[in-house]
Amino acid sequence: MQEMLANPAVQGGLAPFIAALTVAALLAPFRLGGLAVVAAFATAVYFIAGFTFEPLTATRKIILLGFAAPLAGIVIDFAFRPTRFEAWALALAGAAAAAWIFWPILAPKGLERALLPGGTAVLAAAWTVGFSHSRLAEDGVRAGAAGLALGAGAGGAAILGASLTYGLYGMAVAAGSGAFLLVQMIIGRKIHAGATFMLAAAFLTALLAAAAMILAQVPWYAVAALALVPLAASLPVNAGAPVWLQALLLSLFGFFVAGIACALAWHAGG
Amino acid sequence: MSSKFSTGLFAAALPFAAAAAPESFTIDAYHSFPYFDTVHLGTSVIRGRFEKISGKLVLDTAAKTGTIELTVPTATLSTGDNDKGSRPRSRDEHLRSPDFFNVAEFPTMSYKGTATKWHGDAPATVEGQLTLLGVTKPLTLTVERWKCGPDPRTQGKRYFCGGNATGAFNRSDFGMKFIVGPVSDEVKLWISVEAFRD
Numbered sequence: 001m002q003e004m005l006a007n008p009a010v011q012g013g014l015a016p017f018i019a020a021l022t023v024a025a026l027l028a029p030f031r032l033g034g035l036a037v038v039a040a041f042a043t044a045v046y047f048i049a050g051f052t053f054e055p056l057t058a059t060r061k062i063i064l065l066g067f068a069a070p071l072a073g074i075v076i077d078f079a080f081r082p083t084r085f086e087a088w089a090l091a092l093a094g095a096a097a098a099a100w101i102f103w104p105i106l107a108p109k110g111l112e113r114a115l116l117p118g119g120t121a122v123l124a125a126a127w128t129v130g131f132s133h134s135r136l137a138e139d140g141v142r143a144g145a146a147g148l149a150l151g152a153g154a155g156g157a158a159i160l161g162a163s164l165t166y167g168l169y170g171m172a173v174a175a176g177s178g179a180f181l182l183v184q185m186i187i188g189r190k191i192h193a194g195a196t197f198m199l200a201a202a203f204l205t206a207l208l209a210a211a212a213m214i215l216a217q218v219p220w221y222a223v224a225a226l227a228l229v230p231l232a233a234s235l236p237v238n239a240g241a242p243v244w245l246q247a248l249l250l251s252l253f254g255f256f257v258a259g260i261a262c263a264l265a266w267h268a269g270g
Numbered sequence: 271m272s273s274k275f276s277t278g279l280f281a282a283a284l285p286f287a288a289a290a291a292p293e294s295f296t297i298d299a300y301h302s303f304p305y306f307d308t309v310h311l312g313t314s315v316i317r318g319r320f321e322k323i324s325g326k327l328v329l330d331t332a333a334k335t336g337t338i339e340l341t342v343p344t345a346t347l348s349t350g351d352n353d354k355g356s357r358p359r360s361r362d363e364h365l366r367s368p369d370f371f372n373v374a375e376f377p378t379m380s381y382k383g384t385a386t387k388w389h390g391d392a393p394a395t396v397e398g399q400l401t402l403l404g405v406t407k408p409l410t411l412t413v414e415r416w417k418c419g420p421d422p423r424t425q426g427k428r429y430f431c432g433g434n435a436t437g438a439f440n441r442s443d444f445g446m447k448f449i450v451g452p453v454s455d456e457v458k459l460w461i462s463v464e465a466f467r468d
Binding site: 006008048049050052055057058059105159160161162163164165166211214215216217266 | 358359363364366367368369372374375403404405445447448449451452
């Protein structure tokens, strides 16, 4: 048993998927099925690094934000009326989060060397969070497909960029999003995603990809490519098509872009 | 007469007084390397080293006291596998990533220690603190060999000391928890040091 739980495929895939499936199935009736992503991520953190936050490294800041994002999402979903400034404010929060995490690492390198990775991290986080919230969060299938492809893309690129830890965290987000999608495919109707789901998935994947760029060897243009996944998940599909078909098509769109990001990460290794 | 005698006595005693004072040494980066050993999948020992090290020693052989401060740039690690071949990345690239040494975020590791036991004029045990990945924990080094003397390469113009020290720590204590088990938690250290007297 212990040997099985030490297997990276279990830690970053199977165990997070089971946790997310349970949460999505149990909490969907209360419009909280989106907590599936954080359930998956927390399961992976438990197995891989544990809940230690001292010293507060970049990875631990990402973990903290990953836990805070769905809580903020619940507040946004249940306590506020939607406004058109909401997405802009969240995009700004995404940029601020990236700056908070990576500035202490990039600052000593000097402006010339810090500008490209730092700028990519800030813009990718702002775009991924802002666009996903404004265009995907209200549609459970689109949100799930985006989370699935973002997680798989961030995870795959991180593994190719020499960090299996970030790879497993990305895969855990993909597993959580996959479970969220699967519930919708099984019951044949869309469930509420909202900021509860989308903030966690977008924040985590954008920051994990940026961390894999700054702390490992994922190239900046792979991170930029990955940021286009939400755009792919917003492409039109027949709204009258069965949920499983919409989920399949939108996931394929997302995987296509995520695949490009992974190919760029592979190619950068020479 | 008495004055000449006391001056002569003072001059004769000067070398001993000098030997008794603490002496400062600077690490010779070309002949000093920290090596590390881990067990891979419970089978072979994978050995690596850091290509650069800097630091200072202060020794007082008469008083049997000494301190050491070492700083290692973690990006200089090498296990002899820098070519990725058909893999996504080489082992050294992986070891530099956040899975292990996280060199972008923690570019150095350091050790500060004090010699607490001596065998004659040689330090035998150094008790100190290793700082790795932003975490500081105690680490005791055992000095296996130690010798000081004139440097034969400079016909004795320079005075130097050198030797080896060993120790071990659990990497998970420093937050390096990635695949503990398949790659052993215990990391053995083997440090070779040479240092010139300032």
